[in-house]
Amino acid sequence: MVILLLVWEAIGASGLVDPLFISSPTGVARAAWQLSQRRDFWTDLQVSATEFMLGYGAALAVAIPLGLALGLSKRLQYLIGPFVDTLNAVPRVTLLPLIIIWCGIGIWSKVVVVFLGAVIPILINAQSGVKASEARFIRVARSFSASRFKIFSSIILPGVVPFIFTGAKYGAGRALLGVVVGELYASTAGLGHLIADAGNTFQTDVVFVGALLFMAAGLIVVALLDVFEQRFERWRPSPR
Amino acid sequence: MIAKLEAQDVRLDYLQPRSNSQLRALAGIDLKVMDGEFVSIVGPSGCGKTTFLSVVDGLIPASAGRILVDGRVVTKPGPDRAVVFQDASLLPWRTVLGNVRYGLECLKVGAREAKERATHFINLVGLSGFEDHYPYELSGGMQQRVNLARALVVDPKILLMDEPFASLDAQTREVMQEELLQIWLKAKKTVLFVTHQIDEAIYLSDRVIVFSGRPGRVKQSIPVTIERPRRLAVKREAHFHGIEDAIWSLIEEDVRAERNQVTLT
Numbered sequence: 001m002v003i004l005l006l007v008w009e010a011i012g013a014s015g016l017v018d019p020l021f022i023s024s025p026t027g028v029a030r031a032a033w034q035l036s037q038r039r040d041f042w043t044d045l046q047v048s049a050t051e052f053m054l055g056y057g058a059a060l061a062v063a064i065p066l067g068l069a070l071g072l073s074k075r076l077q078y079l080i081g082p083f084v085d086t087l088n089a090v091p092r093v094t095l096l097p098l099i100i101i102w103c104g105i106g107i108w109s110k111v112v113v114v115f116l117g118a119v120i121p122i123l124i125n126a127q128s129g130v131k132a133s134e135a136r137f138i139r140v141a142r143s144f145s146a147s148r149f150k151i152f153s154s155i156i157l158p159g160v161v162p163f164i165f166t167g168a169k170y171g172a173g174r175a176l177l178g179v180v181v182g183e184l185y186a187s188t189a190g191l192g193h194l195i196a197d198a199g200n201t202f203q204t205d206v207v208f209v210g211a212l213l214f215m216a217a218g219l220i221v222v223a224l225l226d227v228f229e230q231r232f233e234r235w236r237p238s239p240r
Numbered sequence: 241m242i243a244k245l246e247a248q249d250v251r252l253d254y255l256q257p258r259s260n261s262q263l264r265a266l267a268g269i270d271l272k273v274m275d276g277e278f279v280s281i282v283g284p285s286g287c288g289k290t291t292f293l294s295v296v297d298g299l300i301p302a303s304a305g306r307i308l309v310d311g312r313v314v315t316k317p318g319p320d321r322a323v324v325f326q327d328a329s330l331l332p333w334r335t336v337l338g339n340v341r342y343g344l345e346c347l348k349v350g351a352r353e354a355k356e357r358a359t360h361f362i363n364l365v366g367l368s369g370f371e372d373h374y375p376y377e378l379s380g381g382m383q384q385r386v387n388l389a390r391a392l393v394v395d396p397k398i399l400l401m402d403e404p405f406a407s408l409d410a411q412t413r414e415v416m417q418e419e420l421l422q423i424w425l426k427a428k429k430t431v432l433f434v435t436h437q438i439d440e441a442i443y444l445s446d447r448v449i450v451f452s453g454r455p456g457r458v459k460q461s462i463p464v465t466i467e468r469p470r471r472l473a474v475k476r477e478a479h480f481h482g483i484e485d486a487i488w489s490l491i492e493e494d495v496r497a498e499r500n501q502v503t504l505t
Contacts, residue, residue, distance in 0.1 A: 136329045143297055143323045144346040144394065145316070154342070158333040235333040237376040 023204040028212070031205030041194070045213075048179050048191040051107050052217070055114025056175040062115075063122035063171070064164060070123070071130025071160075072152070084123060092116045092178075096185050105186045114178035118171035122164070129163025130156055165229045172221040176214055242311045243272035244430045245398050250295055250305035252288070265291050267455035268305065273398075273430055280433040280441035282487065283451030283459075284495045289434045290326070292456065293400050296432065297323050309398065319347055322396035324404045328383040330375040336362060336386050337371040343394040361389040364423060381412040388420070392427060401433040405440065417443055418472055425469065438487050439475055442466075450487055453494035460490055 005025050011017055012024030023031075035041040070077050070084070096113060103109035133156045141151045183192020191210050198206035252266040265288040273279045281289045294300040296307055298316040306313050309320050322343065330339045337358055344354040362368055365385035375383055384404050391399055405413045417440060424431060435441050441448045445464050452459045464483060466474055474480055 136325070136327065137331060139299060140323075140325060140329050140331070140342075141346070142299055143317050143325075144343040145318060146346040150346055154345070155331070158331070235335075235374045235376070 020202060020204055023208055027205045028208045031203070032209045032212075035206065035209060040189075044189055044191050044194045047107060047189040048183065051110040051114055051182070051190065052175055052179050054107075055111040055178060056118050056172065058111070059115050059118035059122060059171060059175065060168065063119045063167070064126050067123040067126025067164075067167075068130055068157075068160065071127040072156075077127075084120065087116070088120045088124065093181055096182065100186050105188060107190075110179060110182035110187065110190070113182040114175045117174035117178035121170040121174060122167035125163045125167025125170070126160060129160035132163070133159045161232045162229070165225060165232075169222050169225050172225070173218060176218050176221075180214060241274070243308070244275040244277070244310065245273040245296070245432065246308040246311075247271050247292075247296065248306050248308065250292070250302045250307065252291060252295060252300065253303045264455035266295070266302075267457045269456065269458055271449060271458055271461070273432055276428055276430055277447065278424060278431045278433065278445045279447045279449060280435055280445040281449045281451055282435060282438055282441045282491065283456065284453045284491055284498055285436060286454050286498065287451040287494070288454060288456030289451050290402055292451075293323070293402050293432065293434050296398075297321055297400055319343075319394050320396055321398045321400055322391035322394050324384075324387050324391045324399060324401040326402045326404065326406060328375070328380075328387045330383055330386055330390075332375050335372050335374055336367060336378070339375070339386055340389045340393050343390060347394060357393055358389075361393045362386075364392070364426070365389045366419070379412075380408050381416055384408065384416060385419075388423070392423075392429075396429070398430045398432065401431060403435050406435070406437075413440070414472055420444065421468075421470065438484050438491075439480075442480060442483050442487070443470060443472075443475055448483075448487060450490045453498050459494075462487060 008022070009025050012022060012027065066080075070080060092113065095116070096109075099109045099112050103112055137155045137159075138151060141155050146154065179190070180192045180195070183190040184196045187193040187196075191213060195207055195210035198204075198210065247269045250266055250269040252264075254263040254265055255261075256263050269292055271279075281292070283289050291300065295302050298307070298314055298318065298321070301315065308314070309318075314320075331342065334342065337355070340358040340362055341354045344357060349357070359368075359371065362371060365388055367382060367385055367389070370378070370382070375386070378386065387404060405416050408416060421444060431444075433441070433444060438448075442464050448462045448464060450459045450462065451457065462483065466480065
């Protein structure tokens with residue numbers, strides 16, 4: 001990591017490559033500092049974070065129960081499955097112009113894009129988690145005359161937890177993608193807007209700052225999910 | 241006297257989804273188990289003994305015939321019967337206490353009483369101090385003890401045991417057999433025990449029922465007249481070997497027939 005930064009700095013300083021293309025770590029750091037002094041940068045950050053949290057939160061709230069329901073009910077799967085598959089197959093970015101027409105270029109169009117990006121992976125994972133529940137445990141429950149609800153809460157749900165976390169982590173990436181793409185395409189504020197602006201005016205440093213911020217956001221969300229998941233997974237033997 | 245458990249002409253036909261043909265698994269099982277009796281079922285593999293146990297538990301509906309407990313027909317699982325499963329099948333996300341308590345939760349027993357009763361049976365199977373351990377932290381033998389405690393805790397009249405010691409190493413298995421007899425003497429349960437190990441069946445049982453090869457039917461019922469309490473050493477006595485030989489010769493021809501079928505097809 002350190003070596004990578006040094007090499008990057010050296011190439012930037014040596015003048016072999018135009019700094020306009022690759023900037024340099026110190027250049028990026030300087031740009032980050034300057035940005036942090038600007039009030040509109042913090043607004044951008046706040047707008048992007050809001051879009052992410054609303055869209056991602058809504059995706060979790062919809063996808064987990066719906067995924068579980070789809071996994072449990074064949075009928076529901078016939079009814080809704082094709083729509084899920086279609087939505088999964090369509091690159092959701094293609095819907096962007098439509099969404100902008102419907103919701104405008106404010107935050108709500110981005111919330112919708114984020115939601116659409118994150119909802120599918122979480123839903124599909126939750127659904128396959130239900131399908132993967134082990135028959136032998138269900139047999140134990142049935143042998144003890146467990147009610148349908150008890151089978152769900154004591155056998156199926158604990159088995160689905162790791163699947164939901166996998167989906168949530170993958171969905172987080174898709175959600176961030178939604179923020180960037182949405183804001184690059186049409187927006188008045190947000191980190192994506194900042195990046196687009198900087199790109200159009202050849203401020204390579206600022207573009208890098210934006211990219212790094214998205215990277216950091218992704219890592220933080222996944223790390224938080226990991227910590228949360230640990231609390232559910234105490235029963236699992238550690239791999240070594 | 242009414243039998244504790246009775247199977248009357250129990251038949252079971254499977255529909256094989258791939259070839260869409262009927263496969264007969266059980267061809268009219270008739271048997272009676274008296275109150276407090278320990279009865280084992282042995283037979284060649286694939287004879288349907290485990291399937292029969294599932295029918296008795298009510299997990300699989302019989303195609304014909306019926307199962308009676310205390311003279312009353314049963315068609316689904318109930319607290320009068322409890323299964324000790326073959327591969328322990330402990331819920332990995334629950335502790336020992338949580339697993340043993342499971343049946344009581346299904347019966348909606350209050351949390352305090354459930355904990356008390358579960359703790360009692362954890363002690364009975366010799367696992368006190370392990371209440372908060374997860375299954376992955378336990379040896380195979382310990383897991384089977386939890387499995388046994390989980391069945392005993394709901395206070396069933398009949399214990400249905402499905403090759404519970406099959407996956408254990410030989411030494412652990414012997415120790416578990418002896419302990420099971422001690423627990424059985426204390427708990428006073430009627431037991432139907434499925435195994436493919438003839439010596440295990442004889443050592444544990446009052447009576448050994450020999451199933452024929454597929455489709456399963458009762459070939460013979462052999463009483464075991466060895467005095468209780470039995471020490472493990474009885475397995476090396478001549479009388480014991482005599483019963484073992486008699487049972488083995490009953491099973492042998494079916495095992496050979498099955499083998500030939502496999503080579504032919």
